[in-house]
Amino acid sequence: MPKYKALISYDGSSFSGWQSQINSLSVQDLIEKALATILRVPMEIIGSGRTDAGVHALGQVGHFITEKEIETEKVLYSLNSLLPKEIRILDISEAPEDFHARYSATGKIYHYHLHLDPIMDPFKRKYALHLQHKLDIAELKAAASLFVGTHDFSSFANQQSQGSASLDAVRTLHRLDVIEQPGGIRLEFEGTGFLYKMVRNIVGTLLEVGGGKRLSHEIPYILSAKDRKKAGRAAEPHGLFLVKVFYS
């Protein structure tokens, strides 16, 4: 049966996240409902991974299987007509039979935006975390560099992944760049894969370092402890963007 890959962008502010959940409004639910309306059969779309409530996506990827071939341009147009404006399907293309949005992914890029001006920009209130205390950016950068490489990230993974064997928590972070931008900074994460809440837990820990509550040289010890309780709290979801999913 034909398989399709969809590129999806959404403002996560008013959704319960990507994944279907009981009694909530998820991006996946809305896309599945719109697809079912167009194709007149129940539809499922599998995402590259879940994003939490409030987390945004510039380039989420999903795949779906249809009974027969579809006209991708027409379905793209119809989907965007049916979906709320917070969600846009940017592209639909045919995918190889063995393609899987989640299991075929070879890497991802996430960005986390921090607004550091004393007064929040009203246009960024849903798209960046506002920090009102002073941030030691040099120390934050030093800490960020210690996450780069291949590590067991158990200390930065929330329960959903923590039940699994230790090997499962090994991921490679290719880069964690701290980029200055108007009003604040952007943390750019690129890696082979990310555990549940890993980016937000790393950001939360980095903010504790930048705020003087921890020292950057504690990071290797937190990593080697493989204990979620040793790391900082998850940073709020609204600063986080899933930017890109890579496939080989």
Added chain:
Amino acid sequence: MPKYKALISYDGSSFSGWQSQINSLSVQDLIEKALATILRVPMEIIGSGRTDAGVHALGQVGHFITEKEIETEKVLYSLNSLLPKEIRILDISEAPEDFHARYSATGKIYHYHLHLDPIMDPFKRKYALHLQHKLDIAELKAAASLFVGTHDFSSFANQQSQGSASLDAVRTLHRLDVIEQPGGIRLEFEGTGFLYKMVRNIVGTLLEVGGGKRLSHEIPYILSAKDRKKAGRAAEPHGLFLVKVFYS
């Protein structure tokens, strides 16, 4: 009595505009209410001009008069604590006795954002007009240049100003630049003053030119007709930003 100047930014999406109106939620109302709570007396704030429902501001200016001197830093902080996050007071400073946010203004900058990609960016849905038809940007630029200079803008002013004498509709537009930006263009207006709905009426007319419904060389005739009915319809409010108000 001491007079203060406030610099204000707001996301106009959920307000009825700047100006107080019966049975509506205006930015002015909310700031006056917050000021009254802090200073414990009824307060009035006069803006540089009204912005319509849905129009945004990066640098609206208002003035208010108090019975005695206030600590500007403290009032700034308290205002931002009381106001919804869509509205931020960016600065409060003492103003000369003869300062008036509206009558002392010597010029303004407005920006109007157009998104031209076939698929709307979900993060711009409230901050740019989405055009789905093709736009002839060269023709639009040619038409835009014909607005620059000193003209009677009666044909581009809605009723609120149209009742007044012809002399009142003479304004100088210093520039109307068409700037390309990711996903579309931005129209930058800088002038001595703007009549009611003038920017949106000019944008609406420019879009008719860019869409092939009018020719750029009609603009001088529309201007000289001094007749609102000769120009195009007002462009939607959500693409418009009041960027800066100038004072001598």
